[in-house]
Every structure is written in structure tokens, then in C-alpha cells.
Amino acid sequence: MSNSFNQDQSARRFKKRTKALQPITDLVEGVRSGNRRDLARAITLIESNSQDHFQHGQELLKELTPYTxxxxxxxxxxxxxxxxxxxxxxxxxxxxxxxxxxxxxxxxxxxxxxxxxxxxxxxxxxxxxxxxxxxxxxxxxxxxxxxxxxxxxxxxxxxxxxxxxxxxxxxxxxxxxxxxxxxxxxxxxxxxxxxxxxxxxxxxxxxxxxxxxxxxxxxxxxxxxxxxxxxxxxxxxxxxxxxxxxxxxxxxxxxxxxxxxxxxxxxxxxxxxxxxxxxxGAFVERRKTQTKEWLHSMISDRVLNSFFQNPDIKNNFPDIESEVIAGNKTASQAVEALMSLYQK
The missing domain is CATH 3.40.50.300 (P-loop containing nucleotide triphosphate hydrolases)
Structure with missing residues (x-):
């Protein structure tokens, strides 16, 4: 009974994942045709913080970029x-x-x-x-x-x-x-x-x-x-x-x-x-500037995320932060220590 239940759960999880990762060609066709349900699904995909969904969403955007x-x-x-x-x-x-x-x-x-x-x-x-x-x-x-x-x-x-x-x-x-x-x-x-x-x-x-x-x-x-x-x-x-x-x-x-x-x-x-x-020409110039700023903000966000997801940073950050709060380390010293851990 327990084994059957676990198999059912695994099957449901697999079905849910495959449904979430709808084929790119289907989503592209649905979005391009103006199907609001497919558009909502595409937006939900890029909203997701799952790494699998992120990569899938970027592939979708690459296909749709010529139409934007x-x-x-x-x-x-x-x-x-x-x-x-x-x-x-x-x-x-x-x-x-x-x-x-x-x-x-x-x-x-x-x-x-x-x-x-x-x-x-x-x-x-x-x-x-x-x-x-x-x-x-x-x-x-x-x-x-x-x-x-x-x-x-x-x-x-x-x-x-x-x-x-x-x-x-x-x-x-x-x-x-x-x-x-x-x-x-x-x-x-x-x-x-x-x-x-x-x-x-x-x-x-x-x-x-x-x-x-x-x-x-x-x-x-x-x-x-x-x-x-x-x-x-x-x-x-x-x-x-x-x-x-x-x-x-x-x-x-x-x-x-x-x-x-x-x-x-x-x-x-x-x-x-x-x-x-x-x-x-101000319209096009603004769009170009915004695209450049978007690139810079994306780099900042990805680097920041990478920093705090680093295992060494996760393990040591609370203690180093406590030392700064207690006055045992300066903020600059803490940053140097954290960067040394991150750069490993």
C-alpha cells in the first residue's frame, strides 16, 4: 500500500513538472496567436524562481524576441x-x-x-x-x-x-x-x-x-x-x-x-x-539606454544571488555578521573576509 502510494505521488509530481515545462514550440505558438491562457502560462514560467523554469523561460523569450x-x-x-x-x-x-x-x-x-x-x-x-x-x-x-x-x-x-x-x-x-x-x-x-x-x-x-x-x-x-x-x-x-x-x-x-x-x-x-x-530619435535612444540599464541590473542581481547562495557564505555569514554587530569587526573587515570565502 505504501509503495503504491509513493508511486502515485511520484507520478503526480512528474505530471506536474511536465505540465509546467510545456514545450517551447507550443507556448510560442500560443502566445503569438494571442491566446490569453498561454500568455498567462508563459508569464508564470518566467515568474518562477526554479532554475529549470528560468532556463525554459529564457529559451521562450529568445524565440519570441523578434516579435517584441x-x-x-x-x-x-x-x-x-x-x-x-x-x-x-x-x-x-x-x-x-x-x-x-x-x-x-x-x-x-x-x-x-x-x-x-x-x-x-x-x-x-x-x-x-x-x-x-x-x-x-x-x-x-x-x-x-x-x-x-x-x-x-x-x-x-x-x-x-x-x-x-x-x-x-x-x-x-x-x-x-x-x-x-x-x-x-x-x-x-x-x-x-x-x-x-x-x-x-x-x-x-x-x-x-x-x-x-x-x-x-x-x-x-x-x-x-x-x-x-x-x-x-x-x-x-x-x-x-x-x-x-x-x-x-x-x-x-x-x-x-x-x-x-x-x-x-x-x-x-x-x-x-x-x-x-x-x-x-529620443524614443529609440531611451529604449537603448533602458536595455543597457537592464543588462547592468541583471548582472548585479545574478552576482548578488550567486554570492548569498554560496555554501561558504551561507555557513559563515551569520557569525561574521554577529561580529560586526558586536563591534569586534568593522564592516570593511567583514566584507574582505566574506569576499575571500566567496572567491575560493
Whole structure:
């Protein structure tokens, strides 16, 4: 009985592994045909921290790379309460109605600490999730082998290979997430709300300098005059900030995600940005710079992972760390000792 049970367990594990490692040709064909289930499977494959899955995923990406790069990548962030989810759903549905295919990814680099919300984005964007021209997926973060740097970028590439024309990347976390997403998109949008006096005092100059467009949301009803005033205040301060993109003047506009007002104008602004930057060469130059930065971040992540997975480091690190905390070693001495172990 016990032997039979163990054989059944082994068979199930083997079946599970072979199912996870779906043949590359099948996945390539499924992703290229726009099959959302195969796209989800492909993304799950590159999310995995398993070394087998990692190699399999890289083979898949190699096959799909010739079909990537043709989308417009748009980053979206916003202050708390700015209505990002409502905006993305309204914006995404508007684009789908025009015949575009839209993928929405949500990035939360802090989720390794907080746990994140895996189903939150689909819950908040129910209508867009059901649209056949849309694909909504929380993007993984943290972990080994690259974290958000690798996984979100590779998820974008898979979506492009699946034929999605527009990739919307929403930052869920705060602080570093804006910088990370700015480094992987073509156009970066900052959503704000009325009360610009308080907003501007609390808004970090650095985040505003990342934006190609500032959108004052909830510009409707009795709030419309205040929203227009907020837009003017942002517009005035933008003159004193460094533009996010060479040759493009960051703009401030209003919109109502609830009523769809101003959504079309925002898309016109983005298409104008795309044309201007492609004509000037800034678009291609940014993509090249991002690819170089991606390479550097991948090297850093792999080396860091290799360091902490080294058996000698694992065995000795706790004791060396304790010596530093106790004041028996300086941090520099600890690093030298650890590097000597690693270089063996």
C-alpha cells in the first residue's frame, strides 16, 4: 500500500513538472496567436524562481524576441486617492474600443514585505478584465534572479509578442517603484487630485521630474473649478523643473475617469509624444539606454544571488555578521573576509 502510494505521488509530481515545462514550440505558438491562457502560462514560467523554469523561460523569450518592441509602454503612478484604477479601466476600455489591444501590469516592489495583493487588480478592474482586447495581470516583484527588473520587463516582452499594442504599467508601491517603472517605459504619467497647495508641498520634486504628463483626475461636477486651478498650479511649477524627456515639455491636463472626459485628449497627447520623440530619435535612444540599464541590473542581481547562495557564505555569514554587530569587526573587515570565502 505504501509503495503504491509513493508511486502515485511520484507520478503526480512528474505530471506536474511536465505540465509546467510545456514545450517551447507550443507556448510560442500560443502566445503569438494571442491566446490569453498561454500568455498567462508563459508569464508564470518566467515568474518562477526554479532554475529549470528560468532556463525554459529564457529559451521562450529568445524565440519570441523578434516579435517584441512594437508597443508603446506607458507608466502610471499617482498620489493616494487619485483614482488610478478607475482611470486605467476607463482609459483601457477607451483604447480597446478604438481597436487597440491593451495589457495592464501592476508593479509593487514592496510586496515582498507586505505580501501584496495578487487578485487586487482584477477585482478593481472587472470590466477591463473581461474585455477580449485586454489582459490584466499583477506583475511579480522581489525574489531572486532579477525581481521586478527582470520579471516585469520580460512580462512586457511576452505581452508585446502576444500582439498587445499598448502596455500600461501601474506602480502600486511608493518611492522606488516610480524610478523602477520610469526606467522601463516610454511615457510616464502622474495622476493627482485637487488641493494642489497641499499636494505640491508633499510632492517630491524628483517624482514630478519623472513625469511626461501630469493628470488632474476627478475634474467633474462641483470639483471642476478646483481641478482647473490645480492644473494651472502644476503647469506653472513645471517651468522650473527639468523635463523628463529631451525635446518634450511636460504638460498638465484635467480629466474625469468617472465620466470619461479628457481621456481622448490624453491619448492624443501620448500619440503626439510618440511621434515627436521617434522623429527626434529620443524614443529609440531611451529604449537603448533602458536595455543597457537592464543588462547592468541583471548582472548585479545574478552576482548578488550567486554570492548569498554560496555554501561558504551561507555557513559563515551569520557569525561574521554577529561580529560586526558586536563591534569586534568593522564592516570593511567583514566584507574582505566574506569576499575571500566567496572567491575560493
Amino acid at each position: 518592441g512594437s508597443s508603446i509602454r506607458i507608466g502610471i503612478t499617482g498620489v493616494p486617492g487619485a483614482g488610478k484604477s478607475t482611470f486605467i479601466e476607463t482609459f483601457g476600455e477607451s483604447l480597446c474600443e478604438q481597436g487597440y489591444k491593451v495589457a495592464v501590469l501592476a508593479v509593487d516592489p514592496s510586496s515582498t514585505v507586505t505580501g501584496g495583493s495578487i487578485l487586487g487588480d482584477k477585482t478593481r478592474m472587472e470590466n477591463l478584465s473581461r474585455n477580449q482586447n485586454a489582459f490584466v495581470r499583477p506583475s511579480p516583484s522581489g525574489g531572486v534572479l532579477g525581481g521586478v527588473h527582470r520579471k516585469t520587463r520580460e512580462t512586457m516582452l511576452l505581452c508585446e509578442a502576444a500582439g498587445y499594442d499598448i502596455i500600461l504599467v501601474e506602480t502600486v508601491g511608493v518611492g522606488q517603484s516610480e524610478v523602477i517603472v520610469r526606467g522601463m517605459v516610454d511615457f510616464f504619467m502622474l495622476l493627482v487630485i485637487t488641493g494642489a497647495g497641499d499636494e505640491l508641498q508633499g510632492m517630491k520634486k524628483g517624482i514630478m521630474e519623472l513625469a511626461d504628463l501630469i493628470v488632474v483626475n476627478k475634474a467633474d461636477g462641483a470639483n471642476l473649478p478646483a481641478a482647473q486651478k490645480t492644473r494651472r498650479e502644476y503647469k506653472s511649477i513645471l517651468h522650473f523643473l527639468q523635463p523628463a524627456t529631451k525635446g518634450w515639455e511636460t504638460q498638465a491636463v484635467t480629466c474625469s475617469s468617472l465620466h470619461g472626459q479628457g481621456i481622448g485628449d490624453i491619448w492624443e497627447t501620448i500619440t503626439r509624444f510618440e511621434k515627436n520623440t521617434k522623429d527626434s
